[in-house]
Amino acid sequence: MSSPALVRHPEDSMPATALAEAGPAPAAIAPPTTPPSFGTLALRWYRLNRAGLRAAAIGVVSLLAFLMVWHLLTTYRVVFFVRFTNVPSPLAVYASFSKAIHDPKFLMHIALSCRRIFIGFSLAAIVGVPLGLIMGRFKLVHEIIFPVAEVLRPIPAIAWVPMAIMLWPTNEQSIVFITFLGSFFPILVNTLHGMSLVDPVLVRAAQCLGARERSIFRDVYFPASLPHIFTGLTVGMGVAWVSLIAAEMISGQYGIGYFTWEAYSLVQYADIALGMIAIGVLGLGSSVLIRGAGKLVMPWRTT
Amino acid sequence: MSEIAASTSKGHIEVKNFSLAYETIEGAVQAVTDTQIHVKPGEFVSIVGPSGCGKSTLLNAVAGFLKPTTGIVTVDGERVNGPSAERGMVFQQYSLFPWKTVRENVEFGLKMRGMPRSQRERAARTLLGLAGLEAFEKHYPEKLSGGMKQRVGIVRALATGPKVLLLDEPFGALDAQTRVIMQQILTNMWQRLKISVLFVTHDIDEAIFLSDRVYCMTARPGSIKAEIPIPLERPRQQSMMMSSEFLALRRGLMSLIREESLKAMGGEINDMGMQGLNIELHGHSLADVI
Numbered sequence: 001m002s003s004p005a006l007v008r009h010p011e012d013s014m015p016a017t018a019l020a021e022a023g024p025a026p027a028a029i030a031p032p033t034t035p036p037s038f039g040t041l042a043l044r045w046y047r048l049n050r051a052g053l054r055a056a057a058i059g060v061v062s063l064l065a066f067l068m069v070w071h072l073l074t075t076y077r078v079v080f081f082v083r084f085t086n087v088p089s090p091l092a093v094y095a096s097f098s099k100a101i102h103d104p105k106f107l108m109h110i111a112l113s114c115r116r117i118f119i120g121f122s123l124a125a126i127v128g129v130p131l132g133l134i135m136g137r138f139k140l141v142h143e144i145i146f147p148v149a150e151v152l153r154p155i156p157a158i159a160w161v162p163m164a165i166m167l168w169p170t171n172e173q174s175i176v177f178i179t180f181l182g183s184f185f186p187i188l189v190n191t192l193h194g195m196s197l198v199d200p201v202l203v204r205a206a207q208c209l210g211a212r213e214r215s216i217f218r219d220v221y222f223p224a225s226l227p228h229i230f231t232g233l234t235v236g237m238g239v240a241w242v243s244l245i246a247a248e249m250i251s252g253q254y255g256i257g258y259f260t261w262e263a264y265s266l267v268q269y270a271d272i273a274l275g276m277i278a279i280g281v282l283g284l285g286s287s288v289l290i291r292g293a294g295k296l297v298m299p300w301r302t303t
Numbered sequence: 304m305s306e307i308a309a310s311t312s313k314g315h316i317e318v319k320n321f322s323l324a325y326e327t328i329e330g331a332v333q334a335v336t337d338t339q340i341h342v343k344p345g346e347f348v349s350i351v352g353p354s355g356c357g358k359s360t361l362l363n364a365v366a367g368f369l370k371p372t373t374g375i376v377t378v379d380g381e382r383v384n385g386p387s388a389e390r391g392m393v394f395q396q397y398s399l400f401p402w403k404t405v406r407e408n409v410e411f412g413l414k415m416r417g418m419p420r421s422q423r424e425r426a427a428r429t430l431l432g433l434a435g436l437e438a439f440e441k442h443y444p445e446k447l448s449g450g451m452k453q454r455v456g457i458v459r460a461l462a463t464g465p466k467v468l469l470l471d472e473p474f475g476a477l478d479a480q481t482r483v484i485m486q487q488i489l490t491n492m493w494q495r496l497k498i499s500v501l502f503v504t505h506d507i508d509e510a511i512f513l514s515d516r517v518y519c520m521t522a523r524p525g526s527i528k529a530e531i532p533i534p535l536e537r538p539r540q541q542s543m544m545m546s547s548e549f550l551a552l553r554r555g556l557m558s559l560i561r562e563e564s565l566k567a568m569g570g571e572i573n574d575m576g577m578q579g580l581n582i583e584l585h586g587h588s589l590a591d592v593i
């Protein structure tokens with residue numbers, strides 16, 4: 001919102017800019033102010049955030065319902081097409097969780113997975129974003145790289161596992177490589193897409209303000225593509241986790257994917273669910289991080 | 304202000320033997336043919352004409368975005384070879400950088416010129432003040448109304464002190480009241496900066512009210528149909544739009560344009576519409592008629 005004088009009336013549906021358009025001094029129109037009491041402030045905050053609060057409340061209820069259904073299905077060992085006979089109950093999973101967080105081995109699995117994601121994803125972003133920007137700007141680079149990318153792109157990262165093992169000397173490197181591949185293509189493709197949507201009028205505007213190639217790139221193409229770059233990063237992060245877990249299950253010795261698979265081999269059913277939930281939480285956490293970074297980097301975007 | 308005023312009494316635009324054809328799959332589309340226009344230093348010149356007649360094409364060639372197929376565009380005797388900060392441009396689509404605040408948008412051209420940060424901040428503030436926008440310097444364009452966005456667009460184009468200002472239907476998307484205010488603001492800035500202006504518009508009243516001279520273009524392929532001096536004295540008031548002088552100019556220009564618009568829409572409509580109009584202007588400039 002624009003000026004404080006106008007924010008004080010959230011029920012006022014007139015946009016602040018419409019009022020301000022009329023004259024240079026919207027503040028002059030506003031009645032004299034007395035600082036609002038805490039009660040009215042709280043009420044206003046509530047009014048403005050009603051939709052968000054509602055969503056949060058429904059979200060909590062829905063999660064609780066999910067846990068409840070899970071609990072019932074497992075305590076009564078329901079068999080109805082799917083078999084819940086061996087599925088651990090939420091309480092059992094909680095018990096193994098409280099044990100696991102004091103277990104350095106479990107924490108190491110998680111730390112290792114996070115490290116692989118961090119390295120693989122960062123590399124993908126460091127290579128994918130600039131490459132996409134350059135391909136979007138320079139036709140020749142696009143023409144050279146695009147066909148290769150299009151052929152490699154449909155290959156799922158998991159299908160790279162045998163090749164990765166051959167390519168890289170250590171297991172660790174091949175897992176990071178697979179994580180990299182998983183996130184690389186979504187990042188590249190979305191960056192390219194963002195570049196193709198840059199409004200040519202903005203480029204022209206920059207040109208007749210004296211901008212040269214380098215500043216047009218930095219001040220127009222790059223920021224204009226940022227929303228799509230972040231879409232790419234979010235999707236890429238999701239695929240990075242998918243690829244990582246698959247790679248860990250197949251070839252790993254450590255990592256949360258390996259932990260989950262090992263739990264199955266060792267008949268520790270509660271740990272299977274624990275591993276799954278840990279993967280879910282880590283995936284959610286990393287996409288929240290990216291969204292937060294997006295908000296920081298693009299303060300002009302309100303949504 | 305000192306940087307901006309430096310451009311005083313320069314900015315002589317000349318467009319000679321100009322034609323421009325777009326290459327398309329169906330062949331060349333002749334957008335503009337055989338056109339000569341000029342804008343004297345400090346003059347305010349408008350181009351009006353029916354939709355699709357090549358007004359934007361002509362303006363974009365002056366800006367340096369398009370190369371003429373034949374002919375030459377010069378500013379102060381120098382051939383136009385590409386866009387440059389010498390020729391500021393304001394677009395109909397507001398074209399502010401959404402990722403820059405109002406002040407950063409205005410500063411952009413100065414930054415490109417290598418002006419140090421503190422100096423360009425000061426310059427931008429001064430300019431925004433002139434346009435009544437100082438309270439919004441930290442806002443992102445998305446939050447501004449159309450009129451404010453376009454004011455920022457004009458201020459941004461003027462910030463680098465261009466020799467000429469090119470505007471392509473800058474107020475086309477604004478409501479009537481805002482338009483009037485914007486016209487006033489543009490006139491003020493133009494008089495203050497003594498800069499040459501080439502202004503494209505659909506709106507005949509706007510063209511007459513703002514300009515020293517108006518070019519009227521024919522339907523596509525566009526060429527200059529008439530050149531109409533606007534002898535109304537300055538400063539111009541809104542009330543002038545009711546004067547008989549203004550109305551006579553308006554009537555003349557209106558019939559010129561209507562004739563071309565009807566041509567552009569096709570023969571049948573042309574025959575139908577011309578019966579009611581009763582004008583014979585073919586081949587004459589309006590000045591001959593009124």
Ligand SMILES: Nc1ncnc2c1ncn2[C@@H]1O[C@H](COP(=O)(O)OP(=O)(O)OP(=O)(O)O)[C@@H](O)[C@H]1O
Nearest residue numbers: 325327332334353354355356357358359360361523
């Ligand atoms: N890139 C292009 N390729 C082919 N034809 C084009 C191109 N741009 C414009 N034209 C054609 O050239 C003619 C002139 O276009 P221009 O945009 O200059 O007209 P205008 O007078 O600005 O129209 P308007 O009043 O609608 O803005 C139009 O008939 C248009 O269809």
Ligand SMILES: [Mg+2]
Nearest residue numbers: 358359360471
């Ligand atoms: Mg146009």
